[in-house]
Amino acid sequence: MKKIFFVLWLCLLFSGCSKGAGELPLQNTDKDVNDLNNDLNKETTVEQTTEETTETTTIDEIASQIAEMSLDEKIGQMFIIDYGDLDDSFVFRCAGDEYGDFDVKEDNVGGFILFDEDIKGVADTVALTEKLKEISKIPPFIAIDEEGGQVSRIESSGAVADYDIPSARYMANNDSVEENYTKIAKTLSAMGFNLDFAPDADVDTNPNNPIIGNRAFSSDAETAGNMAVIAMNALRSNGVIPVIKHFPGHGDTATDSHLGTAVLPHGRERIDNIELVPFKKAIENDAPMIMVGHIKTPAISDKDLPASLNPDIVTGLLREELGYDGVVITDAMNMGAVSGRSDGIIDAVNAGVDIILMPTDLKSAFYEIESEVQNGNINEKRIDESVCRILKLKRDMGIKY
Numbered sequence: 001m002k003k004i005f006f007v008l009w010l011c012l013l014f015s016g017c018s019k020g021a022g023e024l025p026l027q028n029t030d031k032d033v034n035d036l037n038n039d040l041n042k043e044t045t046v047e048q049t050t051e052e053t054t055e056t057t058t059i060d061e062i063a064s065q066i067a068e069m070s071l072d073e074k075i076g077q078m079f080i081i082d083y084g085d086l087d088d089s090f091v092f093r094c095a096g097d098e099y100g101d102f103d104v105k106e107d108n109v110g111g112f113i114l115f116d117e118d119i120k121g122v123a124d125t126v127a128l129t130e131k132l133k134e135i136s137k138i139p140p141f142i143a144i145d146e147e148g149g150q151v152s153r154i155e156s157s158g159a160v161a162d163y164d165i166p167s168a169r170y171m172a173n174n175d176s177v178e179e180n181y182t183k184i185a186k187t188l189s190a191m192g193f194n195l196d197f198a199p200d201a202d203v204d205t206n207p208n209n210p211i212i213g214n215r216a217f218s219s220d221a222e223t224a225g226n227m228a229v230i231a232m233n234a235l236r237s238n239g240v241i242p243v244i245k246h247f248p249g250h251g252d253t254a255t256d257s258h259l260g261t262a263v264l265p266h267g268r269e270r271i272d273n274i275e276l277v278p279f280k281k282a283i284e285n286d287a288p289m290i291m292v293g294h295i296k297t298p299a300i301s302d303k304d305l306p307a308s309l310n311p312d313i314v315t316g317l318l319r320e321e322l323g324y325d326g327v328v329i330t331d332a333m334n335m336g337a338v339s340g341r342s343d344g345i346i347d348a349v350n351a352g353v354d355i356i357l358m359p360t361d362l363k364s365a366f367y368e369i370e371s372e373v374q375n376g377n378i379n380e381k382r383i384d385e386s387v388c389r390i391l392k393l394k395r396d397m398g399i400k401y
Contacts, residue, residue: 062391066384073137074380074387075369076108078349080141080329082358083112083132090135102363104135110355110390111141111195119157122191129192138391139399141241143195146184147215151198160187168200169214172227177217181231185238194399195241197291199231201278202251211258212251219251225278229285236288241397244282246293246331247318248307249275253295261306261337262295271299280322288393289327290318292353294337306337309347319352327389329355333365346372354386 066074081104091103112132119125129142144153149167154160165184171177181199188196203224204216217227228244235242248271253262264275279290292314294306301312308314308330318324330338330348333356338344345365348356349372359365372378 058392058395059388062388062395065391066387069387071370071373071380071383072366073108074383075366075373077110077138077387077390078355078369078383079109079359079362079366080111080113080143080355080357081109081362082334083114083118083128085362090132102366107366108137109140110138111143113143113145113197113358114153114193115145116153116156119153119159119191121159125159125191133192139394141195141394141399142193143197144188144193145197146188146193147198147200148180148184149214151215154187154191159191163187167214168217168227168231169204171231172217172223177227177230178234181234182238185235185240189239193240194397195243195289196235197243197245198235199228199242199244200246201225201228201244201282202246202249203274203278204251205274206252209251209253212253216251221274221277224251225281228278229281232282232285232287236397239398241288241393243289243291243329244279244287245291246295247279247290248293248295248297248300248313249279250293250295251275258335258337262293264295264297264299266299268299271297276322283322283324283326287324287326288397289329290324291329291331291357292318293331294335305347305351308338308353309341309344309351311351313351315352325389327354327393328352330357332358334358334360345369346378349378349382354389 086104089103090105114125114128118128132142133139145151146153146165147168148165148171149169152165155163155165165180166174166176168177171180184196184198188194199217200212200215201224202212202216203221204212204214204219206212216224217231218224232242232244249264250262252266252275253264264271266275279287282290292308294308296304296306297310297313300317301310303310303312314328318328330353333339333344333348339360341347345356345359345368349369356365369378369383373380373383
């Protein structure tokens with residue numbers, strides 16, 4: 001019982017949903033205006049109470065669910081894995097792995113990401129995404145990278161006729177962000193996806209950046225932020241969870257983090273006024289998930305860690321300073337910037353990340369976390385915090401279980 005109440009407290013701590021009611025200005029000389037304000041305040045109080053009651057009920061249900069989950073089931077929720085790493089029986093196999101095979105049907109994996117090679121056609125993709133939901137104890141995130149332009153898994157697969165989404169820069173310049181992201185969302189939803197690693201909220205201020213370019217909406221921070229929010233809302237309103245990326249900003253870096261650690265070389269004032277602007281706008285508009293990039297920020301932290309593994313960035317900057325209480329996910333952990341770090345998975349968890357994306361070795365990553373919890377190096381309450389956020393997001397977005 002104590003555990004249930006503790007987890008409930010954790011969930012309430014991180015849910016951050018209630019908002020104060022506004023009032024019309026009262027004029028003591030005008031009874032009608034006073035009466036109107038009284039009526040409006042009564043209605044607002046009823047609506048607010050109803051919302052808070054519903055929220056508390058949901059959190060209570062999640063707290064009870066977490067209290068009934070094993071440690072392994074909770075850890076499983078903290079992974080989104082590459083579907084392509086599985087065999088036909090949905091087993092992750094790693095030759096020579098001391099832990100043996102990893103059966104995702106038994107180990108409660110939180111989600112899957114598909115790439116163009118996994119998408120053979122619309123009907124086949126629907127059958128696959130339904131199967132992934134069927135084999136999962138808790139309905140999973142079914143994810144994809146679908147930004148448009150050069151990052152369009154659907155177009156690359158050739159599975160959908162007449163599907164041609166332009167780059168983010170083109171959308172922004174032609175006032176078609178909402179139109180194109182609505183098309184993306186409806187296409188993904190129809191194929192069984194419920195999460196999109198988009199939009200890109202970077203500010204493209206470095207013409208020599210090897211990886212961002214026109215994936216960013218603009219070189220102007222305000223424009224990039226406004227367009228990212230429009231895209232985010234278009235996805236969300238059509239049943240797809242948007243993921244804002246790559247915090248704290250990949251737009252003015254000189255390295256592709258697929259190959260090595262990128263460095264954001266600017267001072268704090270510049271970062272506040274440029275790189276962080278789109279993320280602040282997304283947070284103000286209740287961004288459900290933010291991806292932290294493999295980017296070093298020496299002006300913010302002197303730790304020799306990329307942002308994705310750095311508590312100064314994930315917990316200090318994103319959580320505490322910017323007040324973000326949604327789900328935090330790493331960029332892919334098989335990328336060159338972090339894949340060689342032996343403690344990368346544990347560093348990410350200790351930094352405050354909720355979801356590990358695409359670990360190089362799923363089985364080893366899973367048991368690294370389990371071992372650290374069992375040895376007392378990671379408090380299980382820390383795992384509960386992440387699972388609470390994950391399950392709440394799934395419920396909020398209608399992923400029923």
